[in-house]
Structure formats: structure tokens, C-alpha cells
Amino acid sequence: MRVKWKRSERVQIAVQKSGRLTDHSLALLKRCGLRLTRGAGQLLAVAENMPADVLLVRDDEIPGLVREGACDLGIVGLNVAEEQRLGLAAGDLAPRTVRSLDFGGCRLAMAYPREGSARCAAQLGGGRVATSYPRLTRKFLEEAGVEAEIIPFSGAVELAPRLGRADAICDLVSSGKTLAANQLDEGETVLESRAALLASPTEAPAARRELVDLLKRRIDAVMQARETKYIMLHAPREALRAIAELLPGSESPTIMALEGSKDRVALHAVCRESIFWETLEALKNAGASSILVLPVEKMLE
Ligand code: ATP
Ligand code: ZN
Secondary structure: OOOOHHHHHOEEEEOOOOOOHHHHHHHHHHHHHHHOOOOOOHHHHHEOOOEEEHHHHHHHHHHHHHOOOOOOOEEEEEEEEEEHHOOOOOOOOOEEEEEEEEEOOOOEEEEEEEOOOOOHHHHHHOOOOEEOOOHHHHHHHHHHHOOOOOEOOOOHHOOOOOOOOOOOEEEEEOOOOHHOOOOOEEEEEEEEEEEEEEEEOOOOOEEEEEEEEHHHHHHHHHHHHHHHHHEEEEHHHHHHHHHHHHHHOOOOOEEEEOOEEEEEEEEEEEEEOOOOOHHHHHHHHHHOOOEEEEOOOOOOO
């Protein structure tokens, strides 16, 4: 393949190579218009249609790559970004979190063994907390005024209490199933997390700035479109006001005549929020029929 742009003009984007964020991150970039080619096992995916490359790396490497300027943008969990930010020396610039993305949701939370002596941080005094996030955990405990020993763990943190290595853990939770399976009860939330778009601490060099800004705008547009729905329905004219009020986050709807019907009309509207079954049922009760909810592929305002 012929690469049309100089290396210095190509925006470098760091993405997790294989893990929970990989599919969502690559799908987001593709929806932003990047046509990526990636051979099996390759660490670099080159965009064929614009000057951008995607580096596939371990998630823990992403904040460092962006901070050092080796990558202009990176997608990583806020949990990883914040843990590493706390480890920077005074005066070191951290990568900027420029967008909060709509996937990778989880929380860093304390958890306590069901049969243990401590059921919350206040009862931990002098105890041990196992975690892969020692800095965030220490900060939380300090702010709670609790003295405890941090036991750094790199994997399977939830086993630490059973192994007699800790009195509590601080780990990522999404459904809570792993905690329950290990007889742990979830406690205080230390950090609410989701995937974040990181950008280098200083502005991108002029040769790449335009594309970096364009990608940020397209990411906004993709997320906005994902939240947006197009709704179409038929309704009696006299119920229009009540129906318009039921539509979540919609501006003035379009009303169209229905051929052969005097008192029923068609209504089309763009809704900026999710439309739940309850809303559809309420619309129906208000007199609407033939209700269709369609996804929005792209939008630009
Ligand atoms: P790597 O090999 O890249 O170091 P990893 O094992 O550190 O991978 P994953 O388990 O793939 O990372 O998780 C990546 C990110 O997904 C987490 O840092 C977090 O932001 C997010 N995430 C969402 N839900 C969960 C969950 N239930 N457990 C762990 N991480 C979650
Ligand atoms: Zn990792």
C-alpha cells in the first residue's frame, strides 16, 4: 500500500491491543471515518484514507505514550489514566482527558470479605488492602482518614482475602458478579470510570492539529448520534401537544398531512435521549399509532 503522507503528518492514536476496550475503541475510530487495515497480530493499523495510524498496545502503556508525545491521542479507562497521573513527579505534565467516551463503564470500589472483621473503610484501621490501583486506593484511604497497609497485586485481586493476604480489596467492578463469586461485598466507590480520550499535554504540532481537532469533533458527533433517535408516528391532531411533551429531548417536530385522513397526522421528530418502552406505551395511550423509532447513522449540526 502506498502511504501518501509523511510520518510527521500522521496522527498517532494509541488503543488497547486486546481487552475490554479494544472492540469499542476500534469501532469508534471506524465510525469517525478511519478505514483501518490490520493484519493478524500486528501492532499497527494504518488508516488508508487519512494520515492516521492506530498503535495497538497494552492499556497501561497508553497514558505514557500520549504524555511523551509518541501518540497524539489515546483511548484508555479513566481508572488507568488517573492512577498514572497520581504517579507523576511534581512538574510533569499529565495527558489531558479531552473526552469522556460512552463505553468501558465500571467503578473502582472497595470490597470486604463477607466473613471478615471490616465491613467499611472506617473499620479497617491497621488492616491491609490489596489492589492493582495503589495510588488511587491510598488517596481514598487518606481522604477517609483511615490508616491501612496497601498490598500491591497485579492480578486476581479478589483472591487476596481468601489467601490471607488482605482484609479488603480495591478493584474494578461492573456487574459485581466476580465479587459475589468470591464472597466479597462491595463497599465505597473510589472512582467512577469509563473510557476516556487522552490528548498530549501540549497542543498537537501544526502538521497534525487539524486532523486531531477533526477527530475530536467526529467523536462528539458519533456519540451524539448514538444517543439520538428518529421517531415517526401517527396521531390525532388534538393530541399533538400532549404527544410532543412526551418525546424526550426533542425540538419542534415536523407535522405532515396523512392522505385521506382529516383528523390524523404524521409526526416526525429527532429525540436526543434514549426512548424507552415506557415512552412508547405512554405515546400509544395518548393516541399515537404506527410508532417507529429509528437509529441515526450520522449527524452534523
Ligand atoms: P491489558 O492487557 O491491555 O493490560 P487489562 O487486563 O489491564 O489489559 P482489561 O481487563 O481489558 O485490561 O480492561 C480494560 C479496561 O476496561 C479497564 O481498565 C477498565 O477501564 C474497563 N473495564 C470495564 N469494566 C471492567 C470490569 N468489570 N473489570 C475490569 N475492567 C473493566
Ligand atoms: Zn492493563
